[in-house]
Every structure is written in C-alpha cells, then in structure tokens.
Amino acid sequence: MLSTKGPGTSGLDGKVPPSAKRTDKQVQYVPLNELKVGTVVNVYGVVTFFKLPFSSKGTDLVSTLKITDESGAKVTCIIFGKTIEDHPSLKEKGDIVRLHRFKAESFNDSVTLKSSFGWSVVTFSGVNNSPIVPLTSSKKVSIGEFDERKICALRQWAADESLFCQSSKTTLSSVWDGTRCEYPLQSYTVASDAVEGEDTEAKDRRNLTAYILVYDNHLEVARDLKPGMFLQFYNLRAVLAKDLLPNEPQHLTFHLHSGTSFGRSLRRLPDEALEQHKDLNDDEVPEDVGAFCTRPEAVGPSYGRGLRRLPDDSTHEPWALEQHKDLNDDEVPEDVGAFCTRPEAVGQVLVKQQDLNKDEVPKDVGVFCRQPEAVETDSCTVRACKQHHAQHFTLEQVRSSTPPQLCHIRARVKDYQPQQLSQKGQARVKQRFLNSMWEADGSRFDQIHRKRQFVFMNSHEELKFIQGTSLGVVCASARCWGRVIPVRAVNEKMALMDFFAPFIFYRGKRFYGCQKCSLPEEERRDFFAVEPLDLLKIAEALRVQLMEYRFLLQFELDDGTGTVDALLWENADKIRKTMDTVHPPDKPLEERPWMDLCLFAYTVEGNVCYQIVNTKVKE
DNA sequence: TTAGGCTTCG
Structure with a gap:
C-alpha cells in the first residue's frame, strides 16, 4: 500500500489515477524515455547528479537533480519546496528516488520534470543489497512489494551498467587529512572582533586547521555555522597560492566559490554523523562525507557549555578556566564538569x-x-x-x-x-581533578615524536608523543592523529606527564593512568619500544595501569x-x-x-x- | 515565481 504525502497539498491531479483504493499496482510509473510534455507522472530513477536545495529568486528553495533509469534516458528534475525538509534527502549519486506527481515540461528541446501540485519525493540508498529504507521527511510513506522490486531492479541495473563505479567523492586521506598535506595551509588575518572562538593562528595549530574561503550565496549557510558542527563541502576547490616570497613553500588554499555549479555547496551534517565518524580511523572515514570534512576549528570553537559545567569551586583554580576555555564541548574534561567527586x-x-x-x-x-x-x-x-x-x-x-x-x-x-550521556558524565575512579600540569611543564616544544606502527598500505595508525604544548593542541592533535601521548622532558629524556594529566588521548576521549598502580617513571620502558597496537597494549608496554571510567x-x-x-x-x-x-x-x-x-x-x-x-x- | 547542472575572486 502506498501512502505518500508531499510537501504540497495532498490533492490529486486529475491526470493521476484516483487513489481511493490505491495499491502498489495502481500507481503507474512512466519510463523516463516515455515522458510526454504536459502530463503529470510518477517516476523512479537513479540519481546521476544533484544540487542541494538553495534559495531561488522566488519564495522557495529549489533543488535540481538528474535521474536515469533502464531506458537510458536522463532527465533533469526541478523541485521547489518551502523548507529543506521538503526536499529529497540525497546522500550521493546513485541514490534512488521515487517522484510522484511531477509535471513533464519542455525546456531547451529536452523534457524536464518539475514538482507539481501534491508532489512527493522519496529517496532510497542505491547500494545493492542494502536495506530498503525510505528517506523522507514525510512520516506517511510506506513501501510495498512493487517498490522493493523496482528499487532492487534499479540498483542491479546501475551496478551492471557500472554507472557509479568511479567514486565521485574524494576521501579525506587522499586529499588532505590534516596531517600529511604536502603543502602548508594558507592562513589569513581576520579582525579579532569578527571571529567567533579561538585564534587559530597559533603556530602549533598549523596544518591542523584549515581556513576555507566561502563566497556569496554560500554565506547563507556559513553564517549560521557554529563551532563544533560537522560539515560537508561539495565541490570545494583546493588551490596552491602563488609564491609570495622566494624560498617560501607554496601554500594550499581552499575556496567554496560562488554559485552552485557542479553541485557546489556546503551543508551541515547531522550530529549523528559526528558520532559515527569520530571513532573511525582516518582511512575509515566514509566516502560519503564529501570532498572535505573537518571539525571547523577554523570557524572558531565553542566553549560555552564547558564553562557552564565548571563547578563552583573551580573559581579557586583559575587554571581550569584558562585551560579549558578553548576546548570544544567534547573536549571538556569530565573532571571539571559537574561531577567532581571524592571517589x-x-x-x-x-x-x-x-x-x-x-x-x-x-x-x-x-x-x-x-x-x-x-x-x-x-x-x-x-x-x-x-x-x-x-x-x-x-x-x-x-x-x-x-x-x-x-x-x-x-x-x-x-x-x-x-x-x-557522554564521557563527561563519567568519572574516573581514583581521579579527582586535573592539575595544572600542562602549564607547569613550562617550556613549549614544537617537537612531535612519532612512532610508526607496522607499515601497512594506507595505514595512518601511528602513536604520537607530543611535548610541551597546550591541552587544546593535544586534543586537536588526537582528533587528527588518533593516539597522542603527552610527554615532558626529564633530564633530556622523554617521560610521561604526571598522572593527574591524561596518559593518552584517543580521538575525542582521554584515558588516565593510576598513580599508585603504575610503575614509576624511572622504571619505564623506552618509549620507542612500544608497539602501538591498542590502548591496553600501549599502557601495558609503558607499565601504566589505566583507570576505568564509571x-x-x-x-x-x-x-x-x-x-x-x-x-x-x-x-x-x-x-x-x-x-x-x-x-x-x-x-x-x-x-x-x-x-x-x-x-x-x-x-x-x-x-x-x-x-x-x-x-x-x-x- | 523560482530553475532549467555544466566552475571558480588565479
């Protein structure tokens, strides 16, 4: 049984079969090569191109897509809708769409489909054998056997035709993963009162944050961005800036140019995307996150929640404010949260x-x-x-x-x-509070020690030791690199920080060692003998007893x-x-x-x- | 109504 409700009214156009006792079989779908100008039709198609919704010069948002089907015809579709939710939830080329009540029109000697009175659109993944789940803002869509057969057939056809054998997307690691860029990233001087969040000019943040210049129409989205949001850029352009000075390396710049050509756009991904991605290894970042995905530190991080969560008695520990004000929410240490305990x-x-x-x-x-x-x-x-x-x-x-x-x-x-619920809501057994070890260490080093894991093709798994930098940088580093152990110099030798500080940072999380149960520093094994297989093994190799989160x-x-x-x-x-x-x-x-x-x-x-x-x- | 894919502030 099909029951759809488009973003327009639910009335039926007279040219569509009445739906009084509508069943799968009674909804007629027209092959794309049989569209007749002037008719209102229902079609299925595989998306070969799409533009995310953008503001038209009229009252609506407009999105355009091109679809094809087994007939081989390719048809451009224009969808007008008041809100972003009205528009299809397209993730990538190859997605399958079911369009109801679209009007065939002629434009430039081609037939186009335009959303018509009572229209609806439903999106499905085009991945063969993946679950058939309708993606739509409408709650009233149900999928019958016919739809399943149709979707399976289109998926199989697209696979057989190798329509999308070449990925249209670029993985993070093949373009820029924040750490291995061949070129230094261009930075820009921005008036401090025009910036929300922290200053990213710090030298030790070089190549960990990227400025992205966003032009014209994209400001509509960009101006509402907040620190911590997870973004997807379409058709972002990376350009090597010309040499400014002799002997200076060329700098890499990123531009989201004006217009919507080739789907050029920027959108915020739902927060779940961040949740899904932040535990992945660099080379596991899904392709569907587009050309570039990065935490937008360049836009400026938020620290409001972190400050609000500071306990009253933190006023006696000004370092806590100083050290955490530049952190993103998920970096706020749980131990300065509301749950300081006396374990x-x-x-x-x-x-x-x-x-x-x-x-x-x-x-x-x-x-x-x-x-x-x-x-x-x-x-x-x-x-x-x-x-x-x-x-x-x-x-x-x-x-x-x-x-x-x-x-x-x-x-x-x-x-x-x-x-x-988050790591912030947990407390480390035996751990009371973070001390000012970061600053107490005094000198700031730029040196970063790297310990390569076994050499794997495409592997980015490394264990880094970072010395003499700020907590914010360590957090940012861990997000990019995965595993970071903060260290200090003791008698010109690398040593772990005091156990009041995290022993190891693993992406968004931090793990602490137990002062009592870990071996003293002088009995610690040579750091470079550690094979960074997993957290437990790293801790074991360094004779550190990890604390448990409760x-x-x-x-x-x-x-x-x-x-x-x-x-x-x-x-x-x-x-x-x-x-x-x-x-x-x-x-x-x-x-x-x-x-x-x-x-x-x-x-x-x-x-x-x-x-x-x-x-x-x-x- | 709007847009109607089809590059860019190098």
Missing part, C-alpha cells in the same frame, strides 16, 4: 556497608527503594530496607549531622546531572526541609533510565515522586560529601 570515599563506603544492620524504614512510595534485600510490605508500592540501622533523617538533619553518617531519607529530585549521577535532592547534592555510583547506569519518572521535566517539584534513599555522609579533605548507597530501582 576516595568509595572504598570507605563499601567497607562501612558490610557493617550495616537491618532496619525498619518508612514506607517507600517512590520508584527507588533501598537495598540490599529490599522486602515487600503490605502495600505493593512499598518496600523496605531491612539491612541496617540507619535512622530516618530529614535533609535538614542530614546537613546538620556530623559525618561519617549513614541515614535514610525521603526526597525528591530537584535536579540531576548529567542529562546527556558512570556517575549527581542529584540535587529536596525534601522540603533542605537540599543535598548527592552522588550515585552504584546502579547509576540503570537508575539513569528512570530519570523521566523521578524527574519528569514537565512537573514541578511537588508533583515528582518521593524516593526512599540510603544516604552516606562523609568527608574528603574537609568537605562534606553525600553519596546514595544501598539503593536500587524498584522492580
């Missing part, structure tokens, strides 16, 4: 739990209940923890009690963090008498899934469910901390 207390808590006795506690009307061995009472909503003697406290009493103190509380969730939730609890910020380690990942229940975003605090919790108060370095323990989600 030393974890062991303390665990020990103390063993001594707990059973206890009678108030009725549980929330979705949490205390454990272990929670026992059902008369009410099906009630469970009680009978494991220990903790007293029931109000939060006011909790705050005025002297730690260490184990107690039972009943409270509501006023707020919690993290609301978005998911951590921080609650702001409220019971009417006071509030308490409490951390949760145990079952945090499971409890996170209940947050919509215990913290419904559309309900005021008074209407949120109560939770019965077991709370442990303890001190770390003179500060009182609270941790939720012995608590689990009620089944």
Whole structure:
C-alpha cells in the first residue's frame, strides 16, 4: 500500500489515477524515455547528479537533480519546496528516488520534470543489497512489494551498467587529512572582533586547521555555522597560492566559490554523523562525507557549555578556566564538569556497608527503594530496607549531622546531572581533578615524536608523543592523529606527564593512568619500544595501569526541609533510565515522586560529601 | 515565481 504525502497539498491531479483504493499496482510509473510534455507522472530513477536545495529568486528553495533509469534516458528534475525538509534527502549519486506527481515540461528541446501540485519525493540508498529504507521527511510513506522490486531492479541495473563505479567523492586521506598535506595551509588575518572562538593562528595549530574561503550565496549557510558542527563541502576547490616570497613553500588554499555549479555547496551534517565518524580511523572515514570534512576549528570553537559545567569551586583554580576555555564541548574534561567527586570515599563506603544492620524504614512510595534485600510490605508500592540501622533523617538533619553518617531519607529530585550521556558524565575512579600540569611543564616544544606502527598500505595508525604544548593542541592533535601521548622532558629524556594529566588521548576521549598502580617513571620502558597496537597494549608496554571510567549521577535532592547534592555510583547506569519518572521535566517539584534513599555522609579533605548507597530501582 | 547542472575572486 502506498501512502505518500508531499510537501504540497495532498490533492490529486486529475491526470493521476484516483487513489481511493490505491495499491502498489495502481500507481503507474512512466519510463523516463516515455515522458510526454504536459502530463503529470510518477517516476523512479537513479540519481546521476544533484544540487542541494538553495534559495531561488522566488519564495522557495529549489533543488535540481538528474535521474536515469533502464531506458537510458536522463532527465533533469526541478523541485521547489518551502523548507529543506521538503526536499529529497540525497546522500550521493546513485541514490534512488521515487517522484510522484511531477509535471513533464519542455525546456531547451529536452523534457524536464518539475514538482507539481501534491508532489512527493522519496529517496532510497542505491547500494545493492542494502536495506530498503525510505528517506523522507514525510512520516506517511510506506513501501510495498512493487517498490522493493523496482528499487532492487534499479540498483542491479546501475551496478551492471557500472554507472557509479568511479567514486565521485574524494576521501579525506587522499586529499588532505590534516596531517600529511604536502603543502602548508594558507592562513589569513581576520579582525579579532569578527571571529567567533579561538585564534587559530597559533603556530602549533598549523596544518591542523584549515581556513576555507566561502563566497556569496554560500554565506547563507556559513553564517549560521557554529563551532563544533560537522560539515560537508561539495565541490570545494583546493588551490596552491602563488609564491609570495622566494624560498617560501607554496601554500594550499581552499575556496567554496560562488554559485552552485557542479553541485557546489556546503551543508551541515547531522550530529549523528559526528558520532559515527569520530571513532573511525582516518582511512575509515566514509566516502560519503564529501570532498572535505573537518571539525571547523577554523570557524572558531565553542566553549560555552564547558564553562557552564565548571563547578563552583573551580573559581579557586583559575587554571581550569584558562585551560579549558578553548576546548570544544567534547573536549571538556569530565573532571571539571559537574561531577567532581571524592571517589576516595568509595572504598570507605563499601567497607562501612558490610557493617550495616537491618532496619525498619518508612514506607517507600517512590520508584527507588533501598537495598540490599529490599522486602515487600503490605502495600505493593512499598518496600523496605531491612539491612541496617540507619535512622530516618530529614535533609535538614542530614546537613546538620556530623559525618561519617549513614541515614535514610525521603526526597525528591530537584535536579540531576548529567542529562546527556557522554564521557563527561563519567568519572574516573581514583581521579579527582586535573592539575595544572600542562602549564607547569613550562617550556613549549614544537617537537612531535612519532612512532610508526607496522607499515601497512594506507595505514595512518601511528602513536604520537607530543611535548610541551597546550591541552587544546593535544586534543586537536588526537582528533587528527588518533593516539597522542603527552610527554615532558626529564633530564633530556622523554617521560610521561604526571598522572593527574591524561596518559593518552584517543580521538575525542582521554584515558588516565593510576598513580599508585603504575610503575614509576624511572622504571619505564623506552618509549620507542612500544608497539602501538591498542590502548591496553600501549599502557601495558609503558607499565601504566589505566583507570576505568564509571558512570556517575549527581542529584540535587529536596525534601522540603533542605537540599543535598548527592552522588550515585552504584546502579547509576540503570537508575539513569528512570530519570523521566523521578524527574519528569514537565512537573514541578511537588508533583515528582518521593524516593526512599540510603544516604552516606562523609568527608574528603574537609568537605562534606553525600553519596546514595544501598539503593536500587524498584522492580 | 523560482530553475532549467555544466566552475571558480588565479
């Protein structure tokens, strides 16, 4: 059964068969070589060329594409639509489109198809044997057997004809991967007040960021770009600038010229694209990301979220602001986030739990209940923890009690963090905070040590040691190169940084070593003996015990008498899934469910901390 | 209505 709804109205043109009892068989598709000028038709075709939607001189966005089918005819299609969502979601040449209610017109002695009253377009991947999933903003598209047969046939035909055997796209590594460009990249002087984000002129960022000059019509897209967005450029031109000075190397420049010729355009990729790509190796970057994809540091990075997440006490550590203000969101170290913890207390808590006795506690009307061995009472909503003697406290009493103190509380969730799951929402066991090691190291070196892995064709896998540069540069380097170990010079020998700093950066993530469990520096093996196979092996070779990331939730609890910020380690990942229940975003605090919790108060370095323990989600 | 592919601020 076909049910489509185009971006125009859903009315039917009289020249299309009525759809009262429409089925697959009743939708007629016209081969592209049989189009008659003046008729409104439905067609299937393989895309051989397309331009992304751009602003017409009228009121709509317009996109153009050329399609072909088994008849061999090639037909240009013009689509007008108010919004970007109205237009086909084309990814690459070879995609298959199903056009409904397009009018055949004559232009320059050729037949063209133009979106007509009630038109619709659906896109499918042209990859043989790939799932047949309609790509459309319309939710009402369903695909019948006829469509599947038609799409399979077109895919097979395109494959047999080798229509797209030569990729129209250029891989990152074959053009520029940010590290191996033969030429230095051209930089430009831009007025500081015209730039959003950091200055990319720093010498140590050379060839890690690229300026791209964007002209005329492309400003419409470019002016809305924000740092951190993932971009796709079509028909980006790389030009070697003429020698400015004798003996100076030629510089490479990038231009997105005026107009839309050859599909020239710029678009933002959805955030998922970044998620999909940031874990890939350089030479695994999919071809469909176009001629060039790069994190647009050249546009200027964002640091708003990073700053917002700094804890209050970071004001006592100005280096934290200084060091992180130039980072992109995914570079913000989790340890300067809202989840600074006092994990030393974890062991303390665990020990103390063993001594707990059973206890009678108030009725549980929330979705949490205390454990272990929670026992059902008369009410099906009630469970009680009978494991220990903790007293029931109000939060006011909790705050005025002297730690260490184990107690039972009943409270509501006023707020919690993290609301978005990422590495930032995790805490490293045993790791407290990042110190100022980066600056403490003092001197800045430009030297980068490289340790090649085994020689593979097309392999970009290397392990880099980087010395004496800023955290921002290390992060940027890791994004380009994959694995970067920050090092310092000790008695003219390369040595690891203090373990308060990350031991290794792996693309967007950073991994820490444990000060206690790793071998001291003097017993470390020669760095160049390391075979960079994987993170664990690298750590093992350098005698570093990697720390483990643990998911951590921080609650702001409220019971009417006071509030308490409490951390949760145990079952945090499971409890996170209940947050919509215990913290419904559309309900005021008074209407949120109560939770019965077991709370442990303890001190770390003179500060009182609270941790939720012995608590689990009620089944 | 608009665009109707078909290079560029070297």
